[in-house]
Amino acid sequence: MTEPNTEQPAVRGPVALLTGVEKTYTMDSVSVPVIKGVDILVRPACFTVLLGPSGSGKTTLLNMFGCIDKPDKGEVIVADCKVAALSDDELSDFRAKNIGFIFQNFNLLPVLSAYENVEYPLLLAGKSAKARGERVPRLLEAVGLADLAKNLPGQLSGGQRQRVAIARALARKPKLVIADEPTANLDSVTGASILALMRHMVNRFEISFIFSSHDREVIKAADDTIFLKDGLVQNIKRKPLRSTP
Ligand SMILES: Nc1ncnc2c1ncn2[C@@H]1O[C@H](COP(=O)(O)OP(=O)(O)OP(=O)(O)O)[C@@H](O)[C@H]1O
Ligand SMILES: [Mg+2]
Structure with a gap:
């Protein structure tokens, strides 16, 4: 039985999908393959952790999920959209609407209050004062x-x-x-x-989180754990979701 979702419409298929993804960086005319053919599926309302040592490719893969970076080969699908088909303008609208980012160094605007920082993406999206006044305090x-x-x-701490x-x-649902580390x-x-708190948000807002870490402790909180090594998926552990019969 699926639990009722009061926050936003459920996404039926995978929330995000990487298939056959490869990425090579070239520095000083030396090409280094860093992602070597990766398939990852992010399930709806699921807390997914990418776990792997430094240099294993976590940030590179998160940047692809976040439509910040593109693979050399393979496909990225987010919220049922093949992101390669979008123009740069469409991509930036798509990203603002469908993807939220949380950074290691918080990336808050220092001159804005906590309230105003949360309100900011809603202002950029042209949301009314009434809509902002309801959403931000919540x-x-x-x-x-x-x-x-x-x-x-x-x-703040x-x-x-x-x-x-x-x-x-x-803010923009x-x-x-x-979340990169x-x-x-x-x-x-x-x-x-x-x-x-993130774990709680996945349950409360029925949203999918993908989170990178070095710390194996996070496995306990995860629904799905994807173990990366040297640009490859080494292993995937999936727990049954709450809503899975
Ligand atoms: N812009 C870039 N140019 C060249 N090489 C890069 C670039 N970005 C990442 N790399 C290389 O790609 C590999 C994967 O890097 P990535 O940042 O994805 O690893 P990571 O798992 O996030 O590591 P960490 O845990 O240290 O954050 C590394 O070997 C890194 O040096
Ligand atoms: Mg990283």
């Missing part, structure tokens, strides 16, 4: 920051900044949220609380 409440809405990023970034990433700049207790 998101700040969801990340446990309702009382700190007026604080600037400089007046690292963990609180990352909570603002999570709320901002969810994306299908997919991409979002806990790397946090102490282990704060990192664990951010991980738990």
